[in-house]
Amino acid sequence: MRYIIIGAGAVGGTIGGRLAQSGREVVLVARGAHLDAIRQDGLHLLSPHGTVTLPVTAAAGPEEIDLRPDDVLVLAVKTQDSQEILSAWAPRPVAGGGTAADVLPLLCAQNAVENERMALRLFRHVYGVCVWLPALHLSPGAVVSHGAPLSGLLTLGRYPGGTDETIERIAADLRGAMFLAPVVPDVMRWKYGKLLTNLGNAPQAICGLAPGAGPLVERLLDEGRAVLAAAGIPFTSPEEEARVRGDQVHEVAVDGLDRPGGSSWQSLAKGSGSIEADYLNGEIILLGRLHGVPVPANETVRRLAAEFAREQRPPGSMSLPDLLKLVEEEAAAR
Template identity: 30%
Template sequence: MRIAVMGAGGVGACLGARLIQVGADVTLVARGEHLKAMQRNGLRLIQADGYLKVPVKATDDPCEVGPVDLVLLAVKIYHIPEAAHSMDPMIGPKTHIVTLQNGVDSADGLAELFGPDRVLPGTSYTIASIASPGVIKQQSKTARIIFGRADGQITLEAEAVQDCLTPAIDAELTGDIASVLWSKFLLTAPGNAINATSRVPITRLIQTDEGRDLLVRAMKEVAEVGLANGVNIDPEAIPKGIKFMESLPQDQRMSMLDDIEAGRPLELNAQAGAVVRIGRRVGVPTPINDALYALLMPHKDGAPPQA
């Protein structure tokens, strides 16, 4: 398969590097100094047990890539409309798109644009960031994604995508992607919002009884919204989420904290905002997520104007 990684930042470049390492035909679509560094020096991936350096094909122009068999879409949620338009030259008659955003509805617009048979909603459990242009630091022990068709079917085409990825990535094909997305969402949506509001690493916050209780209550609201929306929520999802948080390094930050401190736009509408929006639609009160959403709204589009 020919593969394009659209949005080769931290997670996208990490996945791309691992695929290139095993010989996959991969093109990275990126921009800015990170792109220039990769074009000049290749891509370096720093891992807990060492590092690897791979030569890359990298561009900021999807027209240079041409039609591919698979697009791994790793852009921020608010960049999806722009990405969907610009990646059109990479979409051939049999191209599949795996989405890797946080959130529960990022694939919906793509399915309307390219067709539901082409789009495989997914999520990444890979923690990675740009350490410097052309250099990615992978904090998670593994590179893992889960994806599947929105209708739950396990098709030969979806299995072929999994077979293509598994030599390099822990790629799981599921028949209930909605449950997977919501189980992660009930941790990441309130976790990101609380982390960005408190401005301290999430692992330090949950060491206090008050911080842990706040996160658990916010997660319960998300679970209740998901259940009312007809999603199968793992009854153990909340304790599992807390246990996962406890396993992280003591200075672990969630991405929204990095974004707010850097003055970048936030994925607020697709996270806490989605909890509030879907909660209202299904008639489930979400007072904690409402408050977090309101507190972060001035930062939604980046650094607020200085008084």
């Protein structure tokens, strides 16, 4: 199998880098200065195990790659970018006949729960990947993997449910590349559980790693759990995820530096102009409106995160007391 990693940022770069390091054939799809740096100097993968430079093939998009029937597409972009990218890859021809949409497996190694639904409209063989992978990408040509002793927990399964030989083979390759990779028949239950934990991404991006944010995050989670219960959607608990992860993946410092923030924090730090809150807190808002469950705290943090991204405000530029005041004021006004 050849792995084509679409989106070689923190998650995609770590997955692709570890697969390449284990001897698998990998193509990293990136853009801008990150693409140029990988092409010129390879991918620099920093981790608690040391730094390696990997001479990985890099491409700007599907037009630069001759697809083969043994290719695996791994989508690792933010959800707000998925539709455009899926539409670009789906019609590409595959050697031997057919298109990528008809022939190739597509793995959604992303936060949120909307990507698989988007993909299944276009691709025949869609797989979910629940990602627990602490990593960082802020500088061109480099990603930092903070997971140890393994780089991450990647829970895999067919979408909407089940398992098959293809995902078992992919999981075996991932296990050989420093990942914990269980295959489950209910991968979306895992992804909804991860969705709940990601509800805290927006306030972290807005306020930074502010002490005292716990009660707000718990309020976001309470709203999320209430919505999923009303919708009849099952989800894993943090305790179940922790039991599977065990002592095999911990977030640790690299070169004495802790990871400064999660994926939403990194989007603001890079000034990307977009943020995934619409598909994290926004998913809870959508379900709340569909099922008549009020979710005022999620509404406020989603709106603010979107404003921060649109205005390219730096992460952590609002104080926690100011955010809490807004949450209370807007909840009272609804």
